[in-house]
Amino acid sequence: RKEVEQDPGPFNVPEGATVAFNCTYSNSASQSFFWYRQDCRKEPKLLMSVYSSGNEDGRFTAQLNRASQYISLLIRDSKLSDSATYLCVVNRKSYYGQNFVFGPGTRLSVLP
Amino acid sequence: DTEVTQTPKHLVMGMTNKKSLKCEQHMGHRAMYWYKQKAKKPPELMFVYSYEKLSINESVPSRFSPECPNSSLLNLHLHALQPEDSALYLCASSQGSVATNEKLFFGSGTQLSVL
Numbered sequence: 001r002k003e004v005e006q007d008p009g010p011f012n013v014p015e016g017a018t019v020a021f022n023c024t025y026s027n028s029a030s031q032s033f034f035w036y037r038q039d040c041r042k043e044p045k046l047l048m049s050v051y052s053s054g055n056e057d058g059r060f061t062a063q064l065n066r067a068s069q070y071i072s073l074l075i076r077d078s079k080l081s082d083s084a085t086y087l088c089v090v091n092r093k094s095y096y097g098q099n100f101v102f103g104p105g106t107r108l109s110v111l112p
Numbered sequence: 113d114t115e116v117t118q119t120p121k122h123l124v125m126g127m128t129n130k131k132s133l134k135c136e137q138h139m140g141h142r143a144m145y146w147y148k149q150k151a152k153k154p155p156e157l158m159f160v161y162s163y164e165k166l167s168i169n170e171s172v173p174s175r176f177s178p179e180c181p182n183s184s185l186l187n188l189h190l191h192a193l194q195p196e197d198s199a200l201y202l203c204a205s206s207q208g209s210v211a212t213n214e215k216l217f218f219g220s221g222t223q224l225s226v227l
Contacts, residue, residue: 098162
């Protein structure tokens with residue numbers, strides 16, 4: 001079993017739709033959680049951190065459930081520019097240092 | 113725009129060549145990383161340097177040799193690579209503190225093709 005798993009996708013949605021991505025992680029020692037987006041042939045870019053209380057940034061809402069080891073990302077009113085791969089990232093700090101573990105990613109295509 | 117700079121952006125090399133990938137950051141970060149990413153796959157961690165010391169080596173073949181000359185620079189020396197090593201190589205940095213809210217910042221990557 002992979003340490004971080006995500007919805008396999010791809011998700012093809014019309015403009016204006018609401019779409020939700022799910023992510024689970026297996027290591028209970030994980031300490032911090034993020035969503036990154038990656039455009040084709042580009043580097044991953046931080047979309048938002050994910051906090052236990054839930055957090056919102058414009059059209060994006062992230063939730064974390066530590067008990068279930070589950071992370072979600074909700075995108076409202078999808079735009080064409082939201083088309084990308086969304087990567088769930090978990091950081092587990094160890095004796096050796098920070099270790100950011102990436103999920104396999106979920107590809108989103110927003111269609112006109 | 114990324115504050116982590118990688119050069120070159122593209123590299124084509126033969127299996128007998130020796131080349132180096134370079135990465136630089138001026139954010140005062142003390143942790144630097146090399147990731148390898150194949151098409152349609154997530155980034156895979158190769159190496160982590162923390163305060164200029166190699167702290168994580170994810171069983172990477174010795175044909176990849178990392179080097180951290182100072183806190184701002186990270187190199188990846190390549191020698192006798194195989195065609196399956198063709199991938200996007202991403203450098204990243206984070207603060208390197210004991211805080212649990214460290215964030216990872218990526219350079220734009222080097223697209224490597226091994227012929």
